[in-house]
Amino acid sequence: MSVNDNINLNSKNIGSPLSLPSHYVRNLLDLLQSRGGNVQAVLAKAGVPASIAEPCDSSLSWQQFQAIIVHSCANINEPALGLYLGSQLTITTHGLLGLASISSRNVDEALQLICKYMATRSPLLTLNMQRRKQQVHLTLSELHPLDGIRHFVVETFAVALNAMLDFVSGHRYRLRQVQFAFQQPGYHALYQAFFTCPVTFSQQEHRLIFDATDLTLTSPWADRQVQHQLTAQCEQELQRWQQSQSIAGLIRLMLGRTKGQPASIEQVAAELAMSSRTLRRRLQGENTSYHNLVNNWRQQMATHYLSTTVLSAQQIAYLLGYADPANFGRAFRRQHGISPQQFRLQRGANINVV
Secondary structure, three states: OOHHHOOOOOOOOOOOOOEEEOHHHHHHHHHHHHOOOOHHHHHHHHOOOHHHHOOOOOEEEHHHHHHHHHHHHHHOOOOOHHHHHHHHOOHHHHHHHHHHHHOOOEHHHHHHHHHHHHHHOOOOEEEEEEEEOOEEEEEEEEOOOOHHHHHHHHHHHHHHHHHHHHHHOOOOOOEEEEEOOOOOOOOHHHHHHOOOOOEEOOOOOEEEEEEHHHHHOEOOOOOHHHHHHHHHHHHHHHHHHHHHOOHHHHHHHHHHOOOOOOOOHHHHHHHOOOOHHHHHHHHHHOOOOHHHHHHHHHHHHHHHHHHHOOOOHHHHHHHOOOOOHHHHHHHHHHHHOOOHHHHHHHHOOOOOOO
């Protein structure tokens, strides 16, 4: 299977207002070099200065971030590079969040921290924890349509998250199942080297599933005082990251967490600790409006869901906040000139619509 089967630069997210931390990019470049790749060539093709590989706080645009991943995978012709990178990320590579996690009392407490402060490591995904009878479902949701780097990003964080929980629990935690929303890749047999449990594809969500009893497993490194100090630092880090973002970028991430009717501009303004009038003025200064952001988000997520999931058009309509699926169909036709079903067929998505 060629690397180009899963990864390309044909993304509608180019020009996204989101600024991404470069934390794991340095780990990726180290891994690339260890596998005989040409780091300088990758950075040159991505249009990123060589200083990005140095150990300092820096950020990347969406275009730069995507280009580095695409060219890294292509440089060594390795579409499964995300799996390998995830396995290389140790607790210390997760910075304050990793240290706070292992200082937590147990797996439950560590997961609550990871869910809350995941944006400090990567704002592209959010983690949600749900207890369902005797199991815990950890759902990785995409806040941004990841397009050509979807496999890479999701695989990296799924493997890294599994490793974090294994470490926090003193290697006692038992992963029971892993589910991915994307189709089975050509290198699917490789997953068994990274997950010692059944792995399934074309599911409705990206999920890690384990026994609920494992939430009480204590960390060998638990330290209440240290954990409190590190959590406070994680909160400061989150606030600094939020302050470095454009207002449009923050709203885009908030919309990405939406499942159903998007929040009103008044609700968004309250979450951003400003008045709706100030929010409108700030967005006008960024040459956009809340209405435009919602419409663009709906358009992007509609094509994302139709291209990459098994969700029906009706389910997608409700996820995007349309009370009537017919309204979704009409809005989609106005934008694309074809129905959602025709779009899905034209994309040739080899998925079973539920």
